[in-house]
Amino acid sequence: MDSASTDRPAGAARRWRTAASAARPALVPVGAGVLSLVLLSGYTATGAAGEPPARIEVVDARVDWPGHREATAAFFDIRNTGGSDDTLESVDSPALGITVLGRRSGAGRDARMRPTGPVEVPAQGRLRMTRDTLDVMILDPPALKPGQRVPFTLWFRDSGPIRVTAVTAGPGRTGP
Incomplete structure (x- = not known):
């Protein structure tokens, strides 16, 4: 095998690791935003959001x-x-x-x-x-x-x- 064919997979893996490590810091805020959106949607869907209920x-x-x-x-x-x-x-x-x-x-x-x-x-x-x-x-x-x-x-x-x-x-x- 020549060195060009063995460098390709290693180069792709290296680029993938670099992209993944660059994206990792963004996962926490994005995950928190998605979780907040899901919880707020559930709160609204139950009718709990808005005006206080009749008593x-x-x-x-x-x-x-x-x-x-x-x-x-x-x-x-x-x-x-x-x-x-x-x-x-x-x-x-x-x-x-x-x-x-x-x-x-x-x-x-x-x-x-x-x-x-x-x-x-x-x-x-x-x-x-x-x-x-x-x-x-x-x-x-x-x-x-x-x-x-x-x-x-x-x-x-x-x-x-x-x-x-x-x-x-x-x-x-x-x-x-």
């Missing part, structure tokens, strides 16, 4: 004692002490029949409760259900006694299910 609490829950058995209503005072709006999507109870979010429309004898869609609970705000605004309509309720405790689940878009217990208000106090 929902129900501070008062009552059910009208039904004077008649066709329907009655439940009322909740809901507070959002968090930094983001949330949406009350529905309310249900394993102890009751059909429950529907309802809103009063009309006035006087023409006033009617109509089913309504989801309701927003603003950040740092309050949703107070009353007989004249929004309530939970309970259709064909079972026999309820004054002072009876009734379980409910309020379903929120972001906060998920929140379980509360409402108390049936007696004939002297039938709700807000």
